[in-house]
Amino acid sequence: MDETFFFVGLALAGLAMAVSGPIAFVLVMSQRKRIAQLEQRLARFDRLPPAAQAPAPFAARQPATRPEPAPEPARETARPAPTVLPISASPPAIEPKLPRPSFEERFGTRWVVWVGGIALAFGAALLVRYSVEAGYFGPGMRVVSGFALAAGLLAVGELLRRRLRGSLPVPTTWPDIPAMVTAAGTVALFGTIYAAHALYGFIGPEITFVALAATGFGVMSAALLHGPALAGLGLIAALGTPLLVGGGGSPWPLTVYLPAVAASAYGFAWYKGWRALAVAAAIGAGLWALLLGLVSMKASDAAAAQIHGVLQAALASFVFTLSHRATPAEEGRLDRSATAALMAPSLVLVALLGTTMAQGYGAAWILAAVAAVAIPAAAGFLVVPAAAGLVIAGVALSGAIVLWPPAPDEHWVSFLIRLDTTDPGLLLAFAALAGVGIAAAGALRLIGGGRLPLATALAYAAGATLTPLAALSLTYLRLAQAEVSPSFVVAAGVVALAMTWLASVFRAQRERTPADALTIGLGAFASAAVAALALGMVFAVSGGSLTVAMALAALGTGVIARRLDIPALRWCVAGLGIVVAGRLAWDPMVVGGELGRTPILNWLLVGYGVPAFAFGLVSRIIRLPDTKPDAPPLIAQALSLLLAAFLVFFEIRHALHGGDIYALDSGLLEHGLLSLSALGFATVLVRLDGVHGSPVLRFASLAFGVIAFVQSLAALGLAVNPYFTDEAVAGGPVFNEILIAYGLPALVALALARTAREKRPQWYVLGAGGVGVVLCFLAVTLLIRHGFQGAQLGIDRETSQPEWYAYSAGWLLSGLALLAYGLLRQSLTARLASAALVGLSTLKVFLFDLSGLDGPLRALSFLGLGAVLIGIGLVYQRFVFAPARAG
Structure with a gap:
């Protein structure tokens, strides 16, 4: 027993020494400042040079003609004299810059404080660990000692705050010593509570949860006195409490607790202006929502995760957009933070829809889908700087349609709509109401927005027009499975009529009160009407493609941009082009397998030829006169070339394989025609580039040329060369596959070499000429061998x-x-x-x-x-x- 009291006393003495040292140091430093102030006052009475803290006022009081004072003998003092700045006879024109802090100042005012705070926290943990390992105290005494240590550190932090905050102001670059000591006490308190539950079982999970949560909330409240760093520590503690304590397996209590933590953090951040604390709370809430969705094992768990995501999304959007509520339309430039605050929760909700879909589909799932769309849409409509919320709502709506749970079995109903989703009627209602609501919100903002900034007006126009089109397209793909659907044809016609009516309203309003927002709205809704008609055409034709619709929509948008003189719509053409490029990258075969057996005149001509023509034409329409071509026409031009290349490639395969473009084999004639096409593309593009001076044409001519060089040498020279493959050559002694596969590409390659002279690099010209000579040599050699050997030209023949x-x-x-x-x-x-x-x-x-x-x-x-x-x-x-x- 005596040893126990001895060690207890020793531990408390060590704690007192550890705490009293920093306290004494801080108190001495504060008294030293007061002594320095008294010495300055005495120096003014004795006409001595002032201390380093105030050189400028003293210099300003000296007369301009006063000579320099004679140097005085050094005075004996118990401490080093403070550094005195040199004083000139006349006052300086500007105040001298403050010197950079020395190593000693950084060491004594910053580094030791940070290290000391960390040391206090680690010291508390190590002291408890040492007592456990040595077996000095029982479990109860260890917990009591931990509470005593935490209480002592919190008391010292409060004492220091009261003593130091009343003295001279502390530079903002210096760490706050009272807050540091309080944070160490918070860590000790949090660890002690958790140890009492997890290590010793003194308290149950319910009491532990309440105690830890109360500690986190208390720390955030204390941050009102100590600063945002302590608030961040309290937020981490409050968010980490459920992970430490666990629970009975039900996530429903967290749907109340976690939003309460986030709301408290938002409130403190709003009151004190701590944006970083609000951002941290939003990130923590999003991570918790994703975690709950991933660990959901049954329908009730999934519903809890979905409800939690809805509450957190509503809180975040309210907090981050409320400050812009009174912003007038004329000053409503897009705010990045508000946009990010709307985008992140909506994306989290969409992710929750995907992760919880397998655990059950019910009212909570539908509520989360509606909230993912409604929250950013409402914020974007009510708060002008958050106008991008309409676009975010459109993205969330698209995600919800794609993730809508599938039905266990597929069946058919009237109008050839295939119902392969759960509650297709509810899906149609959801997509229709959301699309109409977002379009109406954007139209109302544009028509009543006055002088909206350009980017804001474009955001409203994009959300109002692209969202209904995207919803219509994705719903068609989910329900009609890219087949003919009269119902969706009618729906596309209704959308086109609605967009046409809105365009007429904007046109009439613009004639009365001209405004940029009305012009943008007119162009956007007119373009959307064209796009809806294009979608209707796709829905009405078997094997149709969204690529055709997007290309026709781009063409219509370009015509409208030219006729109405709306340069901003040119970027809509670029956006549609990027969508088509992504579609081609995902699957170059934009048409189905039922193409017909007729060469040239088949569905390939629609699937690739129509978009190629549309983008080629719109690239000329939207090009600004007397200027170098910028991104929109260049994107359209590049897509036109790419689609034309795909058209030629697939038409060759279609013609040589009896309509089967998916055939696995390829022969001499096919590779020869491909080389001929690539060389022909390169030659034509070199000539066109000489007229138009387009970087796209220049790059495409180089690309097609290099592809043709490799194709000719690798395929025709080796892979399908009948001398090596011994494949039969079709045709007579002169007019046969060899003449087409080798002779025609050779002539075109030589023509390319001549055309590219002085227009392309020397290596390109030499490459084209070399390929032409090689193909010519192969053509002559193989024709001679065909004349002597017949159809079989194999190397093993005599x-x-x-x-x-x-x-x-x-x-x-x-x-x-x-x-x-x-x-x-x-x-x-x-x-x-x-x-x-x-x-x-x-x-x-x-x-x-x-x-x-x-x-x-x-x-x-x-x-x-x-x-x-x-x-x-x-x-x-x-x-x-x-x-x-x-x-």
Whole structure:
């Protein structure tokens, strides 16, 4: 027993020493400031230089002609004299800048305080741990000691606050010592309560939960005196309480507790202006909502998570948008923080809809879906700087439609609508009411907004027009499964009529009171009417595609932007283009498998040709005159080229595979036509770029050229070369697959090399010329082999002596043709290619014909080669490098 009291006394003495040291240090420092002030007053009476704290006022009181005072002898003092700034005879024009804090000041005023606070918290925990390991105290004594330590630290923190806050003001860069000591006491109290429950079982989970929650709330309340850092600590403690204590397995109490914690944090943040505390509370609430959704194991748990998400979303939107409620429309620029505060809870609610869908679908799920849409929409309508809330509501509505729970089995009803969702009627009502409500909210804001800022008006217009279109499209995909649906055709017509009526209202209002918001609204609703009609066309045609609808909508939007002179709508065209690009990236095959067997005139022409034409036309319509093309026309131009390339690619596959574009095999003719198409695209784009000067055309010509080079050399040279594959070649001795697959691409490649001269990099020109020469060589060689071997050209087939001779003759004639072209067009590339073919023929004659040919063929081979080489030399001497004649 005596040892126990001895160790208890020793522990308390150590605690007293640990706490009294910092207290004594702080008190001495505060008294030192008062002593310094008294010394300054005495110095003024004795006409001594003032202390470093006030050089400027003293200098200002000196006369301008007063000489410098004589230096006085050093006075003996018990402490170092304070640093005195030099004083000039005349006062300075401006006040001197405060010196940067020295290492000593940073060390003594900041670092030691932060480290000391952390040390106090760790010391309290280590003291308890040491007592447990050494077995000095029983469980009850340990808990009591922990409460005593926490109470002592809290009392010291309050004492320091009262003693120090009344002295000289502390710089904002210095850490608050009273708050630091109070935070250490809070940590000790929180740990002691948890230990009493989790380690020793003195209190049950209910009392522990209440005690820990009360501690968190109390700390946040104490932060009104000690500052926001302590409030953050209390928020963490309050949010972490359910994780530490656990519970009986029911999450329903948390649906009340967690919103209460967030509301308290929001209230303190609102009262004191602590935005960081409000943001931290919103983040904690969102994380808790996601956690509850992930751990939900049954329908009641899922409902609790959904209700919690709704409450937290409502709180966050109210707190972060309320401050902008009185902002007039003319000053209602979009606020980023309000937008983020609306977006994050809505996305969390949408995520909850997905994570809790499997646990049950009921009233709480529908309430969460409605709240995810209604909360940002209401905030965006009521608060002008939060106008992006309408767009966020549209995104949330789209997510809810996509995540709407599916039915256990599929069945059909009238009007060919396939019901593969739970409560399809409720889904239709939800999508229709939400779309109409958001459109009405945006229209009312635009028509009564006066001089709304441009970005704000665009946000209202985007939410009001894109949301109904997105809801209609996604509902069609969920219920009609991309099949013909007269009901959705009628719905698209109704949407188009409504948008047309709104456009007429805006036009009439703009004629009476012109305003930018009315102009934007007119253009947006007119464009939406065109888009709705395009969607109706898709819904009415089997195998239709949203790509066609988006392209036609982009074309209509571009026409409206041009006719009504609304430059902002050009970016709507760009947005629709980005949607189409994303659709192509997700699945390049935008049409179904039932395309028909007719070449060219099939559904590919609609699925790719119509969008390609629409985007190509709109790129010309929306281009601003007398300026370089900016993003909107360039995006439309790029999509037009991409869709045209897809059209040609799939039409080739469709024609060669009997209508099956999904066929796994590909042959010589297909690869030859693909190379021909890519080279043709590159040639045409080089010519167009010379006229229009578009960076898209320039890049596309380079891209198509590189693709053609690789395709020609890799596929035609190796992969499908009939000499290596031994596949049968269709056609007669001259007009056959070889002529189409090799001859036509060779001619187009040579034309590309000539067209690209002085317009493209040298490597590109040489690449095109080289590919043309290689394809020409392969065409001549394979045609000769086809003439001797027939349809099968495999490498393992025997080569006769006339065939060997024919190769030499064919290569030499090809070289002569290239030489003639090079002389006629003054093309160095063609002449070099001719030299390569002639050199190859020479090597063949000397290396192969000398041993492989017999009789007259060997002689004719050498005679022909010699005659050709002499003729070539004569041509070079007379026409290429002829010496200048003497005058």
